[in-house]
Amino acid sequence: MKLTLVIIMVCFLSYHNEATLQVGFYRDKCPFAEAIIKDEVTKSFLKDQGIAPGITRLQFHDCFVRGCDGSILIDSTPTNQAEKDGPPNGITVRGFNVLDNAKARIEAVCNGVVSCADILAYATRDSVVLTKGLYWDVPAGRRDGRISRASETSDIPTAFFNLDQITQSFAKKGLTQSDMVALSGAHTIGRSHCFSFTDRLYRFDTKMMQDPNLNPYYAQFLKLKCPRDVHGILNQTLVVFMNQSPLLMDQSYYGNLLKHAGLFMSDQVLLDSQKTAQQAAIYAANGLIWQADFVKAMIKMSQIQVLTGEQGEIRANCRVINP
Ligand code: HEM
Known part of the structure; x- marks a missing residue:
């Protein structure tokens, strides 16, 4: 009886640990990741201040469709119309290049470690701070999703909702x-x-x-x-x-x-x-x-339905699902 209880507790705790994001997740794994993201967001903001609201909205749209798994960043292919081309997105979403640039620099120093979903979460925090909002520590450890479907963007509320x-x-x-x-x-x-x-x-x-x-x-x-x-x-x-x-x-x-x-x-x-x-x-x-x-x-x-542990993947390029 006692043993069963211990096993249940251990299973619960390990499940719980896996599903929990952590502040400072990349401190040892990729110490410069946060600084690189901040640098890219700041540089782009100085050129075009619209990227701060653009990125903030991207995170909302990412998290509302299949959770915060970076699926909004995936490009459409001849066989798949991706979220970014769904009705609430299309020409109204912006900020993708900033995330691409951050991802490329991070991959050059720590290959296959930092997820696109986390890059978006950090970049959103940095965008809010650049527009004079409050700072927060970003819990990280999200993994990237392997599915992005335009049809699922119906989970995003419309401007005509009551x-x-x-x-x-x-x-x-x-x-x-x-x-x-x-x-x-x-x-x-x-x-x-x-x-x-x-x-x-x-x-x-x-x-x-x-x-x-x-x-x-x-x-x-x-x-x-x-x-x-x-x-x-x-x-x-x-x-x-x-x-x-x-x-x-x-x-x-x-x-x-x-x-x-x-x-x-x-x-x-x-x-x-x-x-x-x-x-x-x-x-x-x-x-x-x-x-x-x-x-x-x-x-x-930013923690809606996140993928953690061994789930999903760390995309090499935020626009493309790993082969
Ligand atoms: C009731 C829910 C919401 C609805 C119906 C809604 C709808 C919209 C629409 C229609 C736009 C204009 C897009 C365009 O035509 O360019 C927009 C812009 C924006 N939304 Fe929302 N939104 C909602 C909630 C949110 C939330 C929760 C966030 C972030 C936390 C957010 C952040 C933004 C930002 C920052 C912009 C400006 C984007 C830019 O300048 O590129 N929205 N939203």
Whole structure:
């Protein structure tokens, strides 16, 4: 009886160890990995500041499809349409070259040791810090997935989701509604293509052209930035900044929600329940509270369904599954 208990305990502990990520995972295995990633992200950021929001979004999209396994970084092949070419990604995702450059330099010093999924996790932390967000120690030890399917990107919530739908989509990944409210604040940095929200301006539903939940002054501003031509056609390359400080991890996102100036429907609906509206109001009043909650939720998100131990692989090139 005692022996059975010990065996069960050992099995549980070894399983538990395997499934747990670790801060400082590469300290002995590849001591310069973190520094190389930071250097590459910083260098690219100085050339194009948009890569910081770009990389932050990549991690969200990676973790929501088959867990944080670097599968968003894999290129499509003639026989497989990969996640990066799925509907929520395509021309809207950016930052891949930065990760490629970091990976190439890391491979040159420690071959086959650092996963692409971990490189993305470190690069995301560095991106948040470069946009004046809080620093955190990244738990690492993720392995790379060997599957990437465009069809599975339906796990990523869309900008037209209502509060229940977003809450459920996060719950499916083990995140609470409160995590979701904190994580949505990432929309304080970056840009959006006009096509991601113009339904709210021009064809909201069968009765109304414009979303009544959208501040009319903000709607007017967005229409100027995202005009349609005489045939009602929108230029697919047009973009707008998320808000007035698109390079700063500040609480302006939540302040804007209170003014009904959230860019996406999925942003504005955070005011649709008393609980989520209260959380947004607390964040709008105190950016530090938001930043602390954001970091906690990011660490949680970055551990969704991770592959560890002997699972998956360490990809040699983040774009290609090992032969
Ligand atoms: C309710 C869930 C969410 C929805 C529906 C959503 C949707 C979107 C959409 C439609 C865009 C614009 C893409 C474009 O047209 O260029 C965007 C941008 C962005 N999203 Fe989200 N998102 C959500 C949650 C998140 C989360 C959890 C994060 C990160 C933690 C995040 C980070 C970003 C960032 C940083 C950008 C700007 C990207 C850039 O500048 O390249 N989003 N999101």
